[in-house]
Amino acid sequence: MQLCPGPTSAATTTATAVPAPWHQQQLQPRRAAAGSKKVHPAALAVDERPAGCGKDQLPAPAVVVAPALNTQQGEKTAKEARGRPPRLAIPPPVACAPGVDPFGAAADRETELAMELEVQGEGFCLASRRGVRHAMEDGYGVITDHAIEGGSQLAFYGVYDGHGGRAAVDFVADKLGKNVVAALAAASTASRQQSGLPSSSPTPTVEEEDETEQVVAAIRAAYLTTDSEFLSQGVRGGACAATALVKDGDLYVANVGDCRAVLGSGGGVATALTSDHTAGREDGRRRIESSGGYVSCGSGGVWRVQDCLAVSRAFGDASMKPWVTCEPEVSRRRLTPDCRFLVVASDGHWNKLSCQEAVDAVSAAASGPCKELVALARSRGSRDDITVMVVDLQRFLQL
Known part of the structure; x- marks a missing residue:
């Protein structure tokens, strides 16, 4: 039969805050602060690329002026901390005794519904x-x-x-x-x-x-x-x-x-006695x-x-x-x-x-x-x- 698109067990779990998926997070473009040194064009957002540079093209490389090592390392760490999404908190698996399903009665019900039925009656x-x-x-x-x-x-x-x-x-x-x-x-x-x-x-x-x-x-x-x-x-x-x-x-x-x-029939001939409605x-x-x-x-x-x-x-x-x-x-x-x-x-x-x-x-x-x-x-x-x-x-x- 085909149709158009027409008791579970309760379990106590610990609620954990989960961040939005990566494709829903709003990424902020990296903009150079006023008076700072030039950075490589690859680090610019798409809307900051020079005119005539398509979304799949990069402009010609520019000269990068590297500051002192300790200053560069500190700025890099701060930027990565601001732009990197937080780590996902994945709870550990539920500890169960051997042979016990962590999903409880719901899993038992699905197993029961999947069983085959065979009946041999009189005639x-x-x-x-x-x-x-x-x-x-x-x-x-x-x-x-x-x-x-x-x-x-x-x-x-x-x-x-x-x-x-x-x-x-x-x-x-x-x-x-x-x-x-x-x-x-x-x-x-x-x-x-x-x-x-x-x-x-x-x-x-x-x-x-x-x-x-x-x-x-x-x-x-x-x-x-x-x-x-x-x-x-x-x-x-x-x-x-x-x-x-x-x-x-x-x-x-x-x-x-x-x-x-x-x-x-005895001759092996099939005869349909009904017609599908x-x-x-x-x-x-x-x-x-x-x-x-x-x-x-x-x-x-x-x-x-x-x-x-x-x-x-x-x-x-x-x-x-x-x-x-x-x-x-x-x-x-x-x-x-x-x-x-x-x-x-x-x-x-x-x-x-x-x-x-x-x-x-x-x-x-x-x-x-x-x-x-x-x-x-x-x-x-x-x-x-x-x-x-x-x-x-x-x-x-x-x-």
Whole structure:
């Protein structure tokens, strides 16, 4: 995610007066006192050189009349004392016990933020690595083997990329999956009530198209609810997201921003299931301009909304509403034996690897494909936070 230019430990130190840098000190030109002997022209200031003598030229040397040795030495010492800047007072290094960092908790926090994360869960794996920013702004969320009223089994997976701090990504990682499950449960209860069935009975059979619309509507409602809940807190920042919901053998993928989900098939073919919501997309630009905003291209070739945000859809970003919306794009796909795995990752990964390269790397990996993908993106120069999740889809096939 790219943005425009948007608890520390307290330590007691001894204040030391430090002079201004040499280039800020006002140097006084050396002027000969009235009645004194001539001095070499090289000792004159620039503005005292004879006419016709440029700033890079010296006039012809003049005769120097040397006074007595003791007088010359005394004048030289006095002049040097007046023109020489005072010595810098550099304090000695802080004495610490062996193994103790003089910067205390601040150094410990930076070390902690620089650590890599690797997770091996039920049917998925994840690896994450912090970039060069002051704090890790990626996150993830997983809900596996969850049952809702009516007998439906579902699993939820999400990768999130925050910007402007961790507030938004932490909130979305905690709330979005729960809101999706709650919206699906509410839709299932409403279907049973409309059919006059008790709450304990299975969900009535409906047309496949109607069921798809219900699930898609529930996912969209969960995204918008999560966004509204975050904005109500009055906290700055935002987050992009790519999520996958598996329900009764169907795969529903949704996204806002530039996180991406890619399907890997048995033949090794990569299929992108999401489309990045960059500020340069034509449909996003038209929507933003029709609502009174604008999109511009900076000197680096990056398109930005209101000269600031590089994505046109995201959670949060209260100052960018209504131009930056949280309305997700949702797609559905029926799982088949050819659907092998799903790669969900933040833009720190996709900026350096294509969809096909990611699928090829996962297919060739004997173990730990997520960690290999993170290392590959890093080796290609990714300086952003990188988070990669790989989901095994074979376990969801209906037998």
